Amino acid sequence: MEQKNIDKALEDDKLLVEQLxxxxxxxxxxxxxxxxxxxxxxxxxxxxxxxxxxxxxxLFFLTPIGKMAIAAAFxxxxxxxxxxxxxxxxxxxxxSSLTIQDISIDEIEAYVDANxxxxxxxxxxxxxxPDAEVEQFYKDSIN
Amino acid sequence: xQSDQELILQFQKSIQREQTFTQLVKKHQAKxxxxxxxxxxxxxxxxxxxxxxxxxIWNKLDGFKMESEFSTWLFRIAYNETLNFIAKQKxxxxxxxxxxxxxxxxxxxxxxxxxxxxxxxxxxxxxxKQLPEKQQFVFMLRYFEEYNYExxxxxxxxxxxxxxxxxxxxxxxLEEFLKKS
Numbered sequence: 001m002e003q004k005n006i007d008k009a010l011e012d013d014k015l016l017v018e019q020l021x022x023x024x025x026x027x028x029x030x031x032x033x034x035x036x037x038x039x040x041x042x043x044x045x046x047x048x049x050x051x052x053x054x055x056x057x058x059l060f061f062l063t064p065i066g067k068m069a070i071a072a073a074f075x076x077x078x079x080x081x082x083x084x085x086x087x088x089x090x091x092x093x094x095x096s097s098l099t100i101q102d103i104s105i106d107e108i109e110a111y112v113d114a115n116x117x118x119x120x121x122x123x124x125x126x127x128x129x130p131d132a133e134v135e136q137f138y139k140d141s142i143n
Numbered sequence: 144x145q146s147d148q149e150l151i152l153q154f155q156k157s158i159q160r161e162q163t164f165t166q167l168v169k170k171h172q173a174k175x176x177x178x179x180x181x182x183x184x185x186x187x188x189x190x191x192x193x194x195x196x197x198x199x200i201w202n203k204l205d206g207f208k209m210e211s212e213f214s215t216w217l218f219r220i221a222y223n224e225t226l227n228f229i230a231k232q233k234x235x236x237x238x239x240x241x242x243x244x245x246x247x248x249x250x251x252x253x254x255x256x257x258x259x260x261x262x263x264x265x266x267x268x269x270x271x272k273q274l275p276e277k278q279q280f281v282f283m284l285r286y287f288e289e290y291n292y293e294x295x296x297x298x299x300x301x302x303x304x305x306x307x308x309x310x311x312x313x314x315x316x317l318e319e320f321l322k323k324s
Contacts, residue, residue: 006291010285010289010291013285013286013310014286016311016314017282017286017314017317020314020317020318020321021263021266021267021270021317022263025263025264025267026267026286028264029264029267029268029271030177030181030287033177033180033181033184034177034180035180035186036176036180036186037186040190041169041172041173041176044168044172044176044190044193045165045168045169045172047194048168048194048197048198049161049164049165051194051198052198052201055198064205
């Protein structure tokens with residue numbers, strides 16, 4: 001039924017033109033437009049293949065595979081940069097969220113023990129560098 | 144004979160690409176050529192445009208997703224290439240061979256006291272030539288190729304209503320042309 005309607009619509013559309021020009025004139029028009037040199041269509045595929053071969057891109061990056069390889073490399077670079085930057089952010093976040101309560105007393109004691117000699121040096125360096133004015137006052141008061 | 148879909152799948156899987164493509168060309172070359180020839184009226188131009196169309200098909204066939212019929216896609220490329228060619232010719236201001244052909248035809252007809260059918264032929268020729276390119280294309284697809292409006296709309300990148308309007312406007316202009324002449 002639907003196909004019949006489509007065919008009818010086509011017939012009606014064609015009839016509109018055929019009422020203006022004859023069916024014969026329209027057929028002639030198409031025949032003239034369809035004129036081709038002899039064996040044109042037989043030779044066309046081969047001629048086309050030759051032209052395609054001449055038009056083929058010589059450079060690897062211009063071929064479809066080359067373009068895909070470039071796109072893949074670009075995606076890899078972007079992805080690895082993104083992953084690298086994100087992993088650093090995670091580490092910093094882990095450190096900044098650490099509180100003194102998270103560190104055990106044993107760990108703190110171990111740290112202090114290990115760094116006690118540094119505290120001694122600091123204290124000694126300050127002891128061997130007395131304030132000049134205080135030193136003078138001390139000497140004057142003795143004398 | 145293999146279907147378009149089978150041939151395209153073979154091409155995309157790189158199975159004998161040249162032979163597969165040649166089969167596709169052989170199946171559709173005449174229809175594409177005739178449609179282009181109707182528009183440009185010159186064999187060399189039609190041949191050149193047809194080659195450009197098929198080269199584009201070769202280059203893009205790997206990415207063809209078969210969401211539309213192959214012939215619709217093919218005619219869409221042919222439509223674009225033909226209209227680009229005509230626009231380029233107009234820009235270059237070259238005298239189209241079609242207009243001289245019409246004049247020659249007209250002169251021959253009047254000198255030889257040709258029958259009335261030749262006069263109609265000349266008017267038809269001239270009438271079609273004075274249509275805008277899009278209307279010409281739609282008119283030819285509908286009348287000569289007998290395509291439905293859905294397909295014509297896909298080819299010309301318009302709506303079904305737009306395609307119908309183009310066809311009927313073309314007929315109206317042909318009618319006006321006949322009245323004037």
